[in-house]
Amino acid sequence: MFTDSGGATDAVQLTDVRKVYGKRGNTVVALDDVSTRFGRGTFTAIMGPSGSGKSTLLQAAAGLDQPTSGSVVLEDRELSTMDETELTELRRDRVGFIFQAFNLLPVLTVEQNVTLPLRLAGRSPAKGRVLTVLEQVGLADRRKHRPAELSGGQQQRVAIARALITEPAVIFADEPTGALDTRTARDVLGLLRSSVRSAGQTIVMVTHDPVAASYADRVLFLADGRVVGELHSPTADAVAERMTRLGAYADEASQPPSAAVGGQH
Numbered sequence: 144m145f146t147d148s149g150g151a152t153d154a155v156q157l158t159d160v161r162k163v164y165g166k167r168g169n170t171v172v173a174l175d176d177v178s179t180r181f182g183r184g185t186f187t188a189i190m191g192p193s194g195s196g197k198s199t200l201l202q203a204a205a206g207l208d209q210p211t212s213g214s215v216v217l218e219d220r221e222l223s224t225m226d227e228t229e230l231t232e233l234r235r236d237r238v239g240f241i242f243q244a245f246n247l248l249p250v251l252t253v254e255q256n257v258t259l260p261l262r263l264a265g266r267s268p269a270k271g272r273v274l275t276v277l278e279q280v281g282l283a284d285r286r287k288h289r290p291a292e293l294s295g296g297q298q299q300r301v302a303i304a305r306a307l308i309t310e311p312a313v314i315f316a317d318e319p320t321g322a323l324d325t326r327t328a329r330d331v332l333g334l335l336r337s338s339v340r341s342a343g344q345t346i347v348m349v350t351h352d353p354v355a356a357s358y359a360d361r362v363l364f365l366a367d368g369r370v371v372g373e374l375h376s377p378t379a380d381a382v383a384e385r386m387t388r389l390g391a392y393a394d395e396a397s398q399p400p401s402a403a404v405g406g407q408h
């Protein structure tokens with residue numbers, strides 16, 4: 144539930160986050176004093192033209208990259224005060240990741256891929272937990288299969304199960320449907336949305352696709368490293384219109400996908 148009171152209801156809070164790449168005389172300001180919050184149990188999409196800072200924001204919020212200045216608080220822990228070992232543990236235990244390329248290990252079965260984050264942490268899953276998560280993503284009957292025996296959508300479902308298994312404070316998704324066809328993408332997005340609705344999962348997703356963004360509760364728009372707007376309960380058409388105004392589709396090659404399949408979910 145996202146409220147304006149901040150603090151305990153936030154999974155992640157960014158305050159005046161600045162990221163400057165490069166050396167003096169040749170610098171790029173990728174994030175220009177960004178402040179925002181991701182409330183617990185909410186699904187946020189991050190959108191903006193190419194180079195607007197989406198990936199940089201995701202990496203800073205996930206503790207994968209250190210901002211030049213500013214504060215990132217994940218589950219009430221200030222990341223800038225943590226050393227690399229603590230950050231590694233935090234990423235392993237409290238954060239889930241889903242990428243465009245599913246990043247599954249081909250020699251492991253579905254079940255082994257899903258439990259890998261726990262085994263890397265020297266833990267074994269609670270009884271029944273693996274089956275619960277595999278049922279949640281609709282793959283309980285495929286648990287002995289290897290990734291190559293599954294469709295793209297099923298492989299992304301395995302990656303979602305792997306992200307859910309540790310019950311992370313937040314799942315960061317970077318173009319999770321970028322490699323999927325439209326129908327499969329909708330299934331995967333529906334699954335992400337239902338994990339927010341039913342299990343109170345927090346999700347932050349970078350996407351270029353207005354239809355994908357319409358599955359979120361909120362869309363955060365970036366341009367030139369700054370937050371330039373938000374839409375709540377977005378429709379694909381409203382997102383596409385805002386992106387057009389931001390000049391995201393000036394290039395013919397990056398027209399928005401048809402918004403016709405979007406709308407409310």
Ligand SMILES: Nc1ncnc2c1ncn2[C@@H]1O[C@H](COP(=O)(O)OP(=O)(O)OP(=O)(O)O)[C@@H](O)[C@H]1O
Nearest residue numbers: 164165171173191192193194195196197198199200
């Ligand atoms: N390691 C780096 N070194 C130098 N500049 C970088 C680095 N990473 C990103 N940048 C620059 O920072 C800016 C923001 O990049 P970022 O990847 O966050 O944008 P983005 O919105 O995710 O873009 P895209 O949609 O194209 O993936 C860009 O100008 C980019 O060139």
